[in-house]
Structures are given as structure tokens and as C-alpha cells.
Amino acid sequence: MFSKSSRVVLGSLCAASAAIALAQSGPKAVSAPTPSVPMADKTFAPPGTKGSPIIGEIFHAQVLLEAAGFSPGVIDGKKGMSLTQAITGFQESRGLGTNGTLDGPTRQALLQGARPATIKVKLGPDDVHSTYIFPLPKDPALQEKLPFLGYRNMLEKVAERYHTTPATVVALNSPQALIGPGQTLLLPNVVPTSRDYAGVPGKGATVMNLLNVDARQPAGKSILVDKSAGVLKVLDADDKLVAQFPVTMGSTHDPLPVGDWKVTTYAFLPPFHYQPNLFWDAKDTATEHMLPAGPNGPVGVAWLDLTKEHYGIHGTPNPETIGRAESHGCIRMTNWDVMRLARMMKPGFAAKFEE
Template identity: 55%
Template structure:
């Protein structure tokens, strides 16, 4: 692949930053991560720019993958460039305009960024989850990773060593912070907190209609002139619960939703499972946003497992990362048409 020369992480001693409120091993997942190539800061720079423009590359991790390919194709299509899905010369030229947004940024943590509630461990059984006050983040590192559109493992890579996650500490993150947080005055307080935590910029393009494309594994947002203004990688359907092809509408947008668990609607539910009302939270089955559809029992929603988007199957609904679901909720409104196609 062509080297992406224009990122320049000026003045950042990435290897010298400490990161952990306990040893890193205690903050990371119990399972050892699979071997991956090192972070490529030229790719990271492209991901950050694409994310800021509304063409979500999925997890911002400085590595190639199908979500980045889909994001590049969307960006290329809006710029009249051949849709190669690669960082070719023409695409680099088009991205050059946005090079002022650097790939990483240093951020000093404040108390709000580290505020819980935290729930650890989260039980697997729905009936036990229903007893919890929330399905919040399990630890500060998980919250910070989602806030900056990445994973705990990537944050550890960006900040090797040991240290303390605490107010006043400064660490390196992907530079996905919005340029503005001027939320609409009539935005409900619970929405404002969710969107602030996920660093979603309120002033998003207005979506006239959306298209969920099964073959491309993406959700596309179009304006009233049928121009593509945003795109998100998505998980949609399975052999047991296929994507409901057709034209539907968004009925309700619910942020920080509770989840009605009904085992009768899940082919893989356990025989002894009972109906349960699960509390809200980013680690809930539908994440931080539920966009209810005119197709009964179907919706567009977030997920507690962003690394699996477009790589696994769903029970028929459309899953986005929590940060993309929150962003989509600002682009559309009840009544927006949603077309599902092969």
C-alpha cells in the first residue's frame, strides 16, 4: 500500500505516555489480544478525517479493514473519484484538504470524562442483568475507548507503559473530538449526556432518508437532494432472522433505552429464559440508542461490541457502534424513510 506521508505526529512522544489506573493487564480484557500489525499513523490519520466527515471507518485503530474500505468508497463517491476503497493517489489528494485535523491528540482527563456508574462484572443471564441499576461501562478505560471511537487495546498501544487513569492525567487518543458541542437548546438532558460522553457533534447534516444495503454492509444517509451525507458500517440480519427487505419508517428515537427481553423472539434463547426488562446503558443489548421501525420488533441500535460490527450476524435488527448510532439519531427524525435492500 502507498505510504500516507502527510500525517506527521509532531512533538508527540507516544512511547513515553503512561496509561492505567492499575497495571495495564488489569485494565485490558482477560483474553490476550490476537497478533496485529502495529498502528499505521497514516491509516489512523485517514480514519480520523473520514470519521469527522461522517464516513465512519468503524473502530479507529490505524489498520486496514472492511469498514475502512467501505468508508473510503463512500468518500470517493462523494468526490467523483473512482471507488477503489483504497488510499490511492486521487483519494490522498482529496483528503489533503482536511490534513489540519491531526491523527492523534493529547487530552487531559477531567472528572466528567471518568464519571460512572461502572458495573463490573456484568452477568450474562438476562434475569440477573434485570436486577442491575444500569448496564454501564465496566471500567474507565472502556468508557474512554468508546468516547474516542476505538478499543481499550488501541488506547494501550497508543499509551504503552503503566500509570494512573485519573483527573489531571494526560494521554494520547485518536483525534475524533468534535469541533463543537453546541447542542440544540431543546435537546433532552439525558440525550445531552449520552452525546457528550460519545463526543458526537450536535450539528450534523439532516438526513431525508436512509438506505440499509445488505451487500455492502452499510447504512447510508441521504439528504433531500439524494446526496450521500453520511455512512456507517452495520450488522444486519442472519439466516434465522433475515434483514426485512422493503421500505419502512423510523417511528421513535429513544436514547438510553431500556430493553424488553422476550425469549420468544430469539431463536437461540435458552429454554428456561423468562421475559425481563433490562436497564439502560452502553453495555445493554441495544446500546445507547434505539430507533424504532415501522416493522414490528425491528430497529436500528447501538451495541456493546463495536469490534463485531459488519462481522457477525444479528437477530434481524441493524446494529451500529454506539457512537454511530448516537450520531445517526441527530441526523434523522420520526417519519424518516428507511429502505432496506439486498
Template identity: 45%
Template sequence: MKPFAVAIAATLGLGSAAIAQAPEAKKAPAAPAPIDRSILHVQVILDKLGFGPGVLDGRGGISLVSALKGFQEARGLGITGKIDQPTLRALYPYRAARPTLTLTLDAASLRGPYIQSIPKDYAEQSKLDGMAYVRPIEKLAEMFHTTPAVIAALNPPGMRLAVGQKIVLPNALPSSRAYPSDATPEWRRTLAHLNVEANVPQAAKIVVDKSDKVVRAFDGNGRLVAQYSATIGSASDPLPLGNWKVLHVSPNPDWKMNPKILKGVSDSKEAQIIPPGPNNPVGVVWIDLSREHYGIHGTPDPEKIGRTESNGCVRLTNWDAARVALMVKSGMPVIFQA
């Protein structure tokens, strides 16, 4: 009989090499590594459980290692950041969440609005009706918590996006879309579009950890209930360590580009109001904090989370930021720690 952990690995589609070591962060290769469906399977399960591995790409890296550490801490396991035998046993009950699904595109899944391009100049952005997606593949990628390049890799070369076309996507579908009744219709549509899980635990405290580059949510008993990879500050705009509070949540916000508080933007520039949309610099939601000018928010560039710098704020993927927004309430403590 196979050892128990090996049997679990076979069920999950993981080989013995995956048991031995987790995917570690490596220097970017000249070409993307092939998608490993076993790694994608683990990413999908963690994503559904609220331990966000960032983009679902089947390639691992720093975001998956962080997600594994969070899951292991929450389950009382040894914190290794690896897909080890105890972690496989803990993941086993959720194995029914397959790594991919095949959908048939319909008119709604391809419908815009779209814009021709995103101007780099803030003044030009302010003239747009909204910071919408540029093309359907970008929309589909965000819906399924991935990137256009991953979708291309999962499907036959040259596949055209058209009504009736079957397409393979990471399995990011939520178990529930029963969003809060007091949410506006527009916000409910955004949550549904992003496949945000409605059945989330309510947090009692949020901790933003600068060294680990994660946002952690704890319940009233001090138990870790969710964790997400984040981009946190920069050398010129370091995270203001201390104890803060959630003031309010602003779904689908516009963003005021204020050159006087943004590093790298000339003070001679005029302030601009950038309209709402998934490509807005703060994404689809702004969680305003008691530290002036600081918030937890989304991003138009999910693949850069944890790998680039921000203008001091705490940046998550749009889908993770939206999920955190469902977990918090006004007055909740938010701790920024080194």
C-alpha cells in the first residue's frame, strides 16, 4: 500500500517531488515555466479557503509560499511554506475543487465596456468615462484570478474568444454569491464579476505585516482566518507602523491623484480625479484607514503584487481586496507592523 501522504498526493495530482519541496521564489526565467496542474490545484484550494496565493498560475513562487505558511499557521501545522505531507492531509478534504474548469463563452462573459488603451498620463486618464478593461481576455483573466498569459497557456494556440467557444480557466468559482443585502447593486455586480466568495469569516482585527508582505485577518479569538499577499509601501513611502482603524469601505471608487503627496510626481502637475473601474490605480475598492491618505485597496496589475512597491498604501489583487472588504467594518483595528 502506498504511504498515506503519497496516496493524498496522487489524489491531488501531486508527484513526490511536490511533496518534498514547495515552489520557492526564483529569478525570472527567460520564458515562463510551464503550468503545473498540481501546483494550480493547491493554489485553487488555498484561494477558495481565503489564503490567497495571488495569481492562479500553476507556477508557484513567493505568493504561494506565503499562502502555504498562512494556511499552515491557521491549521496548527508546522510552518514550512512547503507542500509537505501534513499540509497535503489538511488539503485533502477540499480536493473536489478541481484546478480548472471548462466554460462556454456567452455574450455576457464577453460584454464590455472596454476602452482602447490606458493612457499613462493622469490628466488623460481623468478624461475617460471609466477605467474599464481594454479587451475581453483581460476581463476573463480577472474574473478567474489569473492573467491573460495563463489563459493562453491553458488553451490551444490561436484560440479566438467568441460566443460559443469553450475555454479552460482556473477554477475560481465561489461557493456562494449571497452578498450583503445592504450592498449596492453595482457593488454586488462587481463582487459577482470577480467571483468573490460571499461566505467569508468576519474579522475582528487586520494585521499588515511589512516583512512578510501579507495582510492577515484574525477573528475575535485571535485565530488567523484569512491571509493575502500584498504590496506594502516603498523606500520613499514606507509603511507607517502603528495602530490604526478602518474608517469606511468605498466600493468602485474614483481616485484623487494629488501630486503633493505622491512621490515621483512633480508638484507642478495638477491634481486629477481618476474615474472608477477595474483599471483605476486603487482598483475596485478602497478601505479607508484612520491614518490620513492611507488605505487597503486593489490594483490593475495583480501579477505585480508582492513584487513591486506602492505609494505607501497596502495593495492587493482586486479579488482579494474585495474579499477583505466583506470581512471588515468601521472601527475595526488595523495594525501595521514591521
């Protein structure tokens, strides 16, 4: 049923996934997604041309903002709240007018980074080799039986490794482009300038490498989680803003734990103890489960533990929802952003949460 073919058509992955779901009885771990044929009803407009979902200027700004330490969330070439937040934070850090727009002074400051928007990547093992799980069940009882909560297919993995979405990878390359070992794709230019992860404990260095986290990061002393702004700010020893990330924080049922806390320990690729009594939306019949680790697990690739019991800063299997959904009280970030935060901060750092 499952092939180890090294080439898969980008635009066909969703259709292939649907077909497999109908044909198999349960989730399985596979070494590669099943190949398929191009989706003939898909048209392709190159980035920057009429009909493309990617706005070239926005896309380049997102790449430059992330490189400067002010994450826009997923890099997709679209305007939105996370982009405005990132621009505002960057402007504050550079002493510019904080209007949240790409005005002249902001463009000029960003372009000092001298980083092209895209890069051509010949896909290698770090890009495409993984344990793929399809279909990925939502039921914790079924998830518990899996060896790993991995990516669904190569397209999903490549998208996360390059801090974007599967749809954006397709939009950059066309639905007829091939994905697999040795294939070349145009991707967001988030390739690190340094991969020296000396001193990173446990599985952290491996995850940082796989998620293209640059080893060279500003040193943070504390963080401020600002609910009104929807961001997590990294402050240095002089309380200067040096980095910023969009986050999802709390909900009506599980509000942000306002106050002063500390982040004491880090866990990379952690398993997750699902305790339904801690989730207001869990069914009354739900039971506890120990879920395996993986980027598509409930807390993504990392858990940074807060001194408030049951609360932490963690990753997510759905990066496109950051800032647009609610959490169960914790601070949720994209997988690549939570790993970058872990690189900036030493365990034991102070965390202030405010409305």
C-alpha cells in the first residue's frame, strides 16, 4: 500500500492523503508518502504576479523580520496581525516610529540584513527523511498507540523546516513540482548562518537543526508576555527589546495566568500526559493517556516548564493558528519559534505575564 518512491508531486499530496484514508483501516508509520499524479485543475501564478497568493514585498519583509528576531509566524507572503505585530516590535527595537507599517525607514532598516527572500534547496536527508504518520488520528486513545506523532508527509515536514505552510511551498513551486530526496525547491530563505549548538542538552540540538534554528541568537534575560499585544517579548539585561514572537495565550475558560513566574526546565520532543480533567472541553468519558513525542503532538517539539503547575510555553502542531486560536492557558508558539526562544534563554529566566 505504501511506496518508498523518492518523488511526489506537491499538488497531489492532499488528494493522495484522502484516498489512503478511505483505503486503510488505521494510522500507520511510513517512510514516505504515496506518490500520485498532478492535480490538473490547479493553476499556477508565480509569486509577485497577478493571481499569486504571495505578495512579494510582504514575503521578503517576513523573511527579514524573522532574521532580525521579530517573528511574523508562518512566512506566507500575506498581510495579517502577526506581520503587523512583528513590524511594530522591530520598529520599537530600532527606535523607529511604531506604526506597524512597512514605511520607508522600516524598509531601509530591514534591508540592512541583506538576505534574499528565497533560496533554492536541493532536498537532503534532514529535509525529507522522517517517520510519517497518516492518517494522523485526533483521538488520544489512538494517538497513544503510535510510535511517534510525526508529520503526515514530506510536504508538511519541508514546510515546517522552512517556517511556512504546505500551500506556500506549492505556491512558490507550482502544484506539478516534485518533492523528494535530490529534488530542488524554491523555499523561504531561513537557512541558518550557524549550526553550532554546543551546550544544548538532550535532543535540543537535533530539533534545532531540523527546524533550521540559527545558533546565533541574541541573549535574553527575561520575557514579557503581553496579552493586549498578543506577543511574547524577549528583553536583555538592560530591559531592551531584542526579539519578539507571536503567541496564543489562554482563553475564556483558561485565562492567561497573569503575574510573575519563572521558566525552570526545558524538555525537547517530550511525550505528553493527557489528563482530561485539566481540559474543560474534554468529554466526561475521556480517560488519561500518555501520548508519544513528535512535532504533531499537543505540545509540539518543546515544553518550557513554568513554576505555575500545569502551565508552560510550548510548540504546536498547527503553526498557522498562532494568534488566531485559543489555548488551555499555556503559551503556544510555532515549533521553530519555541526552539529559538530556548536558544536565547537560559533555564531559570523570569517570565512576566500581563493583560
